[in-house]
Amino acid sequence: MLGFFERLVNPYVDYQETDTPPTKLWPFMREYARPFAKVFWVTAIVSVIVAAVEVGLIWYMGRVVDLLTGLSPEEIRANYVTEFILVALFVLFLRPLIQVVDVALLNQTILPNFGTLIRWRAHKHVLRQSIGWFENDFAGRIANRIMQTPPAAGEAAFQVFDAMTFAVAYLVGAAVLLMGSDPRLVLPLIAWFGLYVLLVRWTMKRVGPASKAASDARSTVTGRVVDSYTNIHSVKLFAHDDTEIKWAGEAIEKTRKTFQAEMRIFTKMDVMLVTLNGFLIVGVVGWGIWLWMLGSASVGVVAAASALCLRLNAMTGWIMWALSSFFRNLGVISEGMETIAQPVTLVDAPDAKSLDFREGKIEMQGVVHRYGRDTGGIDGVDLRVEPGQKIGLVGRSGAGKTTLVKLLLRFYDIEGGTILVDDQDISRVTQNSLRRQIGMVQQDSSLLHRSVRENLLYGRPDATEEEMIAAAKQAEAHDFILDLEDPEGRRGYDAEVGERGVKLSGGQRQRVALARVILKDAPILLLDEATSALDSEVEAAIQDTLYDMMEGKTVLAIAHRLSTIAKMDRIIVLDQGLIVEDGNHAELLAKGGIYAGFWARQSGGFIGGDEVNEHG
Numbered sequence: 001m002l003g004f005f006e007r008l009v010n011p012y013v014d015y016q017e018t019d020t021p022p023t024k025l026w027p028f029m030r031e032y033a034r035p036f037a038k039v040f041w042v043t044a045i046v047s048v049i050v051a052a053v054e055v056g057l058i059w060y061m062g063r064v065v066d067l068l069t070g071l072s073p074e075e076i077r078a079n080y081v082t083e084f085i086l087v088a089l090f091v092l093f094l095r096p097l098i099q100v101v102d103v104a105l106l107n108q109t110i111l112p113n114f115g116t117l118i119r120w121r122a123h124k125h126v127l128r129q130s131i132g133w134f135e136n137d138f139a140g141r142i143a144n145r146i147m148q149t150p151p152a153a154g155e156a157a158f159q160v161f162d163a164m165t166f167a168v169a170y171l172v173g174a175a176v177l178l179m180g181s182d183p184r185l186v187l188p189l190i191a192w193f194g195l196y197v198l199l200v201r202w203t204m205k206r207v208g209p210a211s212k213a214a215s216d217a218r219s220t221v222t223g224r225v226v227d228s229y230t231n232i233h234s235v236k237l238f239a240h241d242d243t244e245i246k247w248a249g250e251a252i253e254k255t256r257k258t259f260q261a262e263m264r265i266f267t268k269m270d271v272m273l274v275t276l277n278g279f280l281i282v283g284v285v286g287w288g289i290w291l292w293m294l295g296s297a298s299v300g301v302v303a304a305a306s307a308l309c310l311r312l313n314a315m316t317g318w319i320m321w322a323l324s325s326f327f328r329n330l331g332v333i334s335e336g337m338e339t340i341a342q343p344v345t346l347v348d349a350p351d352a353k354s355l356d357f358r359e360g361k362i363e364m365q366g367v368v369h370r371y372g373r374d375t376g377g378i379d380g381v382d383l384r385v386e387p388g389q390k391i392g393l394v395g396r397s398g399a400g401k402t403t404l405v406k407l408l409l410r411f412y413d414i415e416g417g418t419i420l421v422d423d424q425d426i427s428r429v430t431q432n433s434l435r436r437q438i439g440m441v442q443q444d445s446s447l448l449h450r451s452v453r454e455n456l457l458y459g460r461p462d463a464t465e466e467e468m469i470a471a472a473k474q475a476e477a478h479d480f481i482l483d484l485e486d487p488e489g490r491r492g493y494d495a496e497v498g499e500r501g502v503k504l505s506g507g508q509r510q511r512v513a514l515a516r517v518i519l520k521d522a523p524i525l526l527l528d529e530a531t532s533a534l535d536s537e538v539e540a541a542i543q544d545t546l547y548d549m550m551e552g553k554t555v556l557a558i559a560h561r562l563s564t565i566a567k568m569d570r571i572i573v574l575d576q577g578l579i580v581e582d583g584n585h586a587e588l589l590a591k592g593g594i595y596a597g598f599w600a601r602q603s604g605g606f607i608g609g610d611e612v613n614e615h616g
């Protein structure tokens with residue numbers, strides 16, 4: 001039975017993904033609520049019926065009082081027993097049934113599914129954001145928003161039906177009831193209602209911004225705390241526990257302050273509400289007794305009016321609470337929207353086709369990318385790489401080497417110029433088709449917190465076990481992988497590697513990353529310090545693998561250790577975002593420029609001197 005309600009809406013239903021989700025609250029909610037439209041309507045109707053039943057019962061109590069005071073027991077026995085039994089049956093069986101439907105719709109259909117739908121879609125949307133977008137935020141904060149926005153939206157929807165629809169229906173019912181008994185009794189109710197609306201407005205105006213601020217502060221705490229945890233090595237190394245505690249402490253204190261400011265509103269509201277309700281009780285009941293003394297209202301009317309007021313008294317607190325948590329949730333949603341409703345800016349062009357890869361020619365024409373600043377980054381690079389050509393990229397730290405290869409992957413949209421692969425502008429082809437043709441081994445390859453096998457198959461999910469092992473062997477990773485064991489006792493390729501691969505040594509991590517790229521076997525290869533974390537013995541072995549891997553591919557290899565690229569077809573020297581030297585090893589040595597200087601200062605294949613940074 002409950003399963004039926006749980007399956008009424010599929011939170012994973014297909015939908016039209018958009019790069020620019022609505023950025024205003026209501027359109028945003030409407031968009032996400034679309035699959036729930038029918039359920040929302042039915043729930044609203046059922047809530048109204050529930051409210052009508054409640055008011056009806058109170059009205060009926062009034063009728064019972066009138067009957068009991070006006071008639072003798074014999075008359076009651078003779079004429080009203082059947083009616084009483086019917087009402088009893090209704091209360092015993094039909095009323096619970098209606099309530100069950102109402103509660104099941106709210107608890108089983110709306111609350112879990114609405115939140116799930118938002119979380120699922122929000123995560124999909126966020127994953128589509130560019131690398132640059134992620135670089136500008138805390139991972140922890142993003143995760144927090146993905147976690148706290150959906151339940152807030154689910155609860156907001158819940159409150160609309162559970163409290164608001166019910167309350168409005170109840171109030172209308174109460175007014176109708178009092179009107180039917182004695183129209184004069186409605187007057188205090190109307191006066192009270194007017195004041196109540198003012199109080200609601202007063203509260204709501206303040207709750208939204210206050211809870212947005214509180215929610216914002218909570219996300220910042222998560223961002224800071226997660227930042228400390230993920231950088232725990234630096235924290236410990238520099239003995240900065242206290243600094244970290246202070247940094248998180250400031251955010252925690254801000255959370256407390258914003259939370260207190262938010263709760264002040266509720267406390268003040270409570271005081272005003274209790275006072276207001278006092279007027280309602282005295283107004284309606286006192287007024288009812290007065291009318292009874294004048295002989296123009298029956299005891300039943302006074303009893304029903306009193307019951308209504310007491311119920312309203314209890315209900316108003318609950319409604320106000322529901323309303324304020326509704327607006328509070330809207331505040332949380334608004335805050336979350338700063339992350340989950342941001343447009344995806346780095347997108348495929350509307351008419352983007354798959355890259356038609358032919359031979360792997362790369363051309364860069366006047367490429368500029370300064371990360372939105374006035375200087376730095378890449379400052380106007382013209383480069384033509386012939387198909388199958390192997391290029392070594394050299395330059396001081398910060399010269400723009402990594403930026404250049406990232407631009408080829410379209411991790412960022414360039415600020416000026418054009419990049420072509422096989423004569424196709426990379427901004428006009430789909431990102432996935434471009435990246436499928438490129439394999440990259442990074443300087444600091446972080447692995448996914450999954451098994452070695454899953455990490456390797458990331459390179460090519462449909463690879464066979466044999467292919468995967470062959471790749472691992474080529475990358476000199478097979479032997480150490482067989483020796484791995486994680487705390488859960490999983491061994492070898494099934495062992496998990498820890499967050500970002502922390503349970504492996506730097507060199508092991510790099511070899512797994514390399515095996516993954518070998519498995520991918522893409523025709524363009526980008527190596528960013530691909531062997532920097534390896535000891536010289538493993539490096540020598542891997543270097544041969546790398547040369548094998550490069551066979552028939554277009555290659556761009558960044559290296560500080562010049563011996564690894566000296567044999568390349570061509571070496572490009574970047575300086576301050578510009579190509580300053582271009583030629584093969586011998587030509588550049590003969591030129592006696594920056595490269596020759598680097599080479600001269602090499603000791604054991606390293607660029608030495610103070611011009612290069614420590615990770616050299």
Ligand code: ATP
Nearest residue numbers: 135371376377395396397398399400401402403404
């Ligand atoms: P290294 O040899 O140290 O890896 P590099 O030559 O690869 O250096 P890049 O990483 O390309 O240099 O950096 C070039 C410039 O761009 C630097 O001034 C750096 O501060 C800046 N930069 C790099 N990444 C970003 C980023 N995500 N946002 C803003 N600026 C960046």
